[in-house]
Amino acid sequence: MGKTTLSALIIQMLAKSGSVLAIDADPSSNLHLSLGLPLENTVGDIREDMSKQVKKGKFAQGLSKQDYLELNIQEALVESEGLDLLAMGRPEGPGCYCAANNMLRVVIDRIASNYRFVVIDNEAGMEHVSRQTTRDIDFLLLVSDPSMKGVITAVRLKELIKELRTSVGKIGLVMNRLNGALSPELAEVVSMAGLEIIGNLPTEPELLLLDARGAPISQLAPDSPLRLEVKRIADKLGLLSGIERNIKM
Numbered sequence: 001m002g003k004t005t006l007s008a009l010i011i012q013m014l015a016k017s018g019s020v021l022a023i024d025a026d027p028s029s030n031l032h033l034s035l036g037l038p039l040e041n042t043v044g045d046i047r048e049d050m051s052k053q054v055k056k057g058k059f060a061q062g063l064s065k066q067d068y069l070e071l072n073i074q075e076a077l078v079e080s081e082g083l084d085l086l087a088m089g090r091p092e093g094p095g096c097y098c099a100a101n102n103m104l105r106v107v108i109d110r111i112a113s114n115y116r117f118v119v120i121d122n123e124a125g126m127e128h129v130s131r132q133t134t135r136d137i138d139f140l141l142l143v144s145d146p147s148m149k150g151v152i153t154a155v156r157l158k159e160l161i162k163e164l165r166t167s168v169g170k171i172g173l174v175m176n177r178l179n180g181a182l183s184p185e186l187a188e189v190v191s192m193a194g195l196e197i198i199g200n201l202p203t204e205p206e207l208l209l210l211d212a213r214g215a216p217i218s219q220l221a222p223d224s225p226l227r228l229e230v231k232r233i234a235d236k237l238g239l240l241s242g243i244e245r246n247i248k249m
Contacts, residue, residue: 002176003143006201007121008034008217009230013240015082018116023108024087026123032078032085036216041076042089070107077111086111138169139237142195146178151186155193172198174233199233202226 008031011022024031032039050068053059060068078085086108112118142157144150151173158171173195175182182190182197190197204226210219220227234240 002145002201003124003141004031004034004121005207005217005226006141006143006174006230006233007031007119009220009227010234010239011035011083011119012218013231013234014117014119017240018082019114020083020117020119021112021115022083022085023118023120024085025120027088027090028123029087029089031121032087033214034217035080035083035085036218037078037080037085039078039085039087041072042087043073043076044089046072046076066106070110073107073111084115136167139239140168140171141174141198141233142171143174143176143201145176146182146186148186148189151189154195155189158193158195170237172196172237174198175200177201177203198236199229202229 004026007022011020012035014020022031022035027044029039029042046069050059050065050072054065059065073086076086078087140161142154144154154173161168161171173190175197178200181187202225204220204224206220206224207217207226210217231240
């Protein structure tokens with residue numbers, strides 16, 4: 001439980017008030033399971049297929065790589081009521097994919113413009129931030145367990161974003177399974193970094209049962225402490241006020 005759970009619950013909340021583009025940027029590609037959606041194709045599959053066609057000289061004549069990506073990514077969208085899902089899939093294989101990644105940014109920006117909200121479930125770590133797959137973010141939510149390693153990683157992410165000059169409206173820290181207060185050592189690191197803790201995701205036994213059955217998070221009880229805490233976080237950030245937002249986890 002963590003960033004994907006937080007992403008899925010926020011996506012479902014936002015889908016009630018406007019169209020949402022949910023982007024699964026984690027190579028494990030399991031956001032669709034939390035949302036109860038099928039998944040057949042990913043952006044990584046499309047990019048890899050295009051690369052193979054180019055290398056073998058079989059790429060369709062008269063079709064630009066940009067158009068190929070855009071057409072196939074549109075077809076890879078998993079559509080549902082109030083939200084569409086796009087999975088990035090596995091990371092790049094051998095060789096340089098800089099040009100392909102640049103094309104992907106253009107395509108994603110184009111697709112995102114058709115939605116009221118965009119929520120990205122990022123992979124753990126700094127890869128997507130350093131590649132700047134998405135550059136303009138209204139809210140960046142860093143999720144960490146109450147460990148020194150996790151909190152320091154969150155601090156480094158905040159510093160990296162500043163170095164890259166990525167446009168971020170607000171950065172908040174969400175603790176996962178924190179029982180009681182932070183230790184004095186962790187509290188000092190968070191304070192020195194200028195991070196604000198905006199929520200704490202509680203342990204939710206019901207979620208474990210849903211995961212064991214492969215059931216979507218939509219089946220979580222309305223009065224679940226986890227669901228109520230995520231709603232509190234969303235309210236605190238103003239995400240339910242009807243304003244268009246780009247949110248990244």
